[in-house]
Amino acid sequence: MDRRSFTKLLGTAAIAYNSGLKALVRGDRVVVVGAGIIGTTIAYELSKMGAEVTLIDKESPASGASGSSFSWINATYPKKPYSYNLLSQLGIDAYKNLEKEINLNISWSGSLEWFDSIDAQKKLLNEVAILKKYPKFSPFRVITDKKAKFLEPNVNFTSNQNIILSEADGAIDTINAISLMIEKIKQFGGLVLHPCQFQGLNYRNGKLSSVQTSLGELEADQAVFACGIDTDNLLSINSITTPKPGVIVRTTPSEKRLNKIVVGPGVHVHQQLDGRVIFGEQAGAPSSHLERLKDRPKDFPSGLFTKQHVDRILKMATTFINNLDNLEVEKASIGWRPLPRDGKPVIGRLNKVPGVYVAVMHSGVSLAAIVGKLATQEILDGSTNIILQDFRPSRFN
Template sequence: MHRRQLLQLFGGLALGGVSGLRAQSRSRRRIVVAGGGIIGASIAYHLAQRGAAVRLLEKTEPAAGATRNSFAWINAGFSKRPREYYRLNHLSMLAYRQLAVDVGDSLPVQWGGSLAWFDRAEATARLERQVRARQAWGYPVHLVDDEEFRRLEPGVVRNSASPAAHATEEGNVDPVAATQALLDGARSAGAEIDYPCEVTGLDRSAGGLSGVRTTQGPFEADALVIAAGVATPRLAAMAGLGVPLKESPGLLAHTDPADRSVGRVVLAPGAHVKQKHDGRFVVGAALGDTAVADNPDEASPTDTSAERGRRMLDAAALVVPAISGATFDRVTLGFRPLPRDNYPVVGFAERQPDVYLAVMHSGVTLAPLVGRLAAQEILDDVRVDLLEPYRVERFG
C-alpha cells in the first residue's frame, strides 16, 4: 500500500478518537520509561520521535520479559472482545503497517494472515458464526474450503475438510528484533537507553515527581512511564498505586532453523505454529480462545522440560509434517502481563498525574498504537477516547 494511503487510513481512524486537546505542550519535560519490553520500547520510540527528552531504563536487557517469550501473533482475532477492544487491536494492526514504513526492514514483520480451524462440528459452527460477526465489524476474515486451504498452505495437513478462517491482514513478528528496532529508532531520535538499570524508588518534591532511584544511581524525571510487564504492580506500589494482575504462564517450543514450509500463523486444534524468518518453528501450547481443548498438559503450564517440548512439537508435526524433521531447540516459559479483567491498563493515574501506566497482554499486537497514543497523551496533555476504557481507576 502507498505510504500516503496508509497515513489516511490509519490517521482517519485513530485520530477520530482524540478529544480535549489543550494548547500546553509537555514536550520539554524529562520522561523516564521503566521497562525495555516492546511496550516501553514503543512508547520511548514515539516520545523520542516527537522530540521529547526520554530515558529508558531496563532492569536486565531489552525484551527480557514477556516480549522474549511471546508467540507474537499480530491480530484482532475472535478473542478480542468487546468491539471497542477489537477496534484497538485492529487499529494497532494498521499502525504496524505504518511503523514498518517508518522503521524499515529492521522491523521483522511477516504478513500473510492466519488460518484457523477446528475438527469438531460444534467448534466449526462457532467459528463460522465468529467469522460472520467479524465480517460485520469490517474485519478482513473469510472462510476458505479445503481446496483453497491446500493452495494457501501446501505444507499443512488437516484431518478434517471443515472450512477454515483466513484472517488475511494478520501477521507475526520477531518480538526481540522488533523491540531492538524500536530502541534503535528511539536512540537515533535522541533517547537514552540504559541497561542493566533497575528502577528501585521514586523521588518526590512538593511539585510532584522529581526523579527515580535506580541501581545505577538517581535520574531526574518530571514524568515516569511504568511499562515493566509483570513487575508493574511493584513499581506502581512505589507511587501508591494498585495495578491488579493475574498470573498467566505460557509455554512455547522452538526448533532450530528448517526449510520454509509455513507462511502464515497456523491455529490448528492441536497446536499453534509459526515459522520465523530464519526458518525456526515456534509452537504454542495454548493461546486465547482457540486453545487446545482436552490437553492433559494444561495441568502443568510451567513445565519447561525437553520432554514436554518434544510433546508439543509432536502434536504440531501432525499438522506441519516438516516439524518432525526439525531439531528441537528449547522450551520457553513466559508470564503474560495480564490485568485482572484481561484488558490493558494505560494512562496517567488520576492520583499520581506524573505516573503513566502501560501494562497489557497482546502487547505485541498493541505496541505500535499504544506507543503512539501514549506519546500523545503524555506530550499533548490530552486524553485519547480510545484509551478511556483502560484507565487504572476502573479497579477502584
C-alpha cells in the first residue's frame, strides 16, 4: 500500500508534501520503526530534510523506555570511552540547537551527584578524575556540602561529602518532546501510524522495496529500526543484553522545590519546568526478580503495588530532600532499559540486511538530538561519519 492509500485509509487529511526540500534527496522513502525518542528524532530530522517519512509504533509514541525515563541529559563519567563521552557532549550541544527549532521543555539546571558510603564516594571522585584526561569534557566541579546547600537549599548534604556539580546538564520532558516532534513530522508531510507493528521487509532485485506492517505494506527505500529492547529480535541480531527495569514516578505540577537535577543516594530527582517532579530509583529490580518480570510489564499489577513502590521511592528521597510534602503522583511506571552488550550505542547500517539502519542505545535521551542529526546525514547521503565509527552494529558480528 502506498502512502496515499494509507492516508485515505486512516481518514486523515493529506498534507501537501514539501516539494522544495524533496528536491534535495533521492531514494528517500524511509520507514522508521519505533516512536521512542530515538526513532522520533531521526524521523523529525529526516522529514525536515525533505525525506518522505513514515514513523510507526506497535503501541503508541513514547510507550517504550522513553515514556518511563528519568530524562537527564548528560555527558558524565559513565560515558566511557572518550568516543562515547564526546558523542554525549555533542548531544548536549545538539539539544541547544534543537530547542531553537522546537520549544522543548528542557531545564538546563546542571546536576549535583554524590553517594552515602565512603567507598562509593571515593569511586565517584576517581571516575570523574578520568574525565579530566579527555581532550574535551563536559564542565564539572567538586564542591563542598556548604556550597551545594547554597545551590540547593532544600537538600541535606553531610560534611564528609564531595559533591559533583556538572553545570552543563539538563533534564527534558521526553514525552512532551516526542509529541512536539511528531507534530512537526506531520507538518513536514510525514505519516505517523500507531498501533502499527513491523512484520517484515520486502525486497525487489536485492533492494528494499517495502516494509510489511500490521496495517499493510509501506513502500520504502530504507528502513530505520529504533525499537529499543525489541530491536534484536526484530532483526535477528545480538547487540543488546537482558534489559533492566527501573521505576519512574512522575507527579502533577507543583510549586518550585528543586533547582537542579539531584542525583543522591538511591534515588534521582528533578523538577521539570512545568513543575512536575520526576523520581528515578538508582538500582533496578534484583536479578532474582527478573524471571517473574519476564513479560516486561510497564505498569504495576495493582494500585496497592503502585503505592508500595511510590512510598518506597519517596521515603528514600525524603532522607535527603526536605520539602516533598503534598505531592500528587500522576504516574508510576516501569521502564526497561535497552542496554547494548558493550555499553556503547549501536548506530549504523546492517551490512547483511540491505536498506536497514539501526539505532539502539542506553542514555538514548541524552543522545537523541545528536543521533537524529548524524543518522539522518548517513541515511540520506550514504556517507559514514567518523564520529559514529566506534558504534557500528558490525562489531557484534
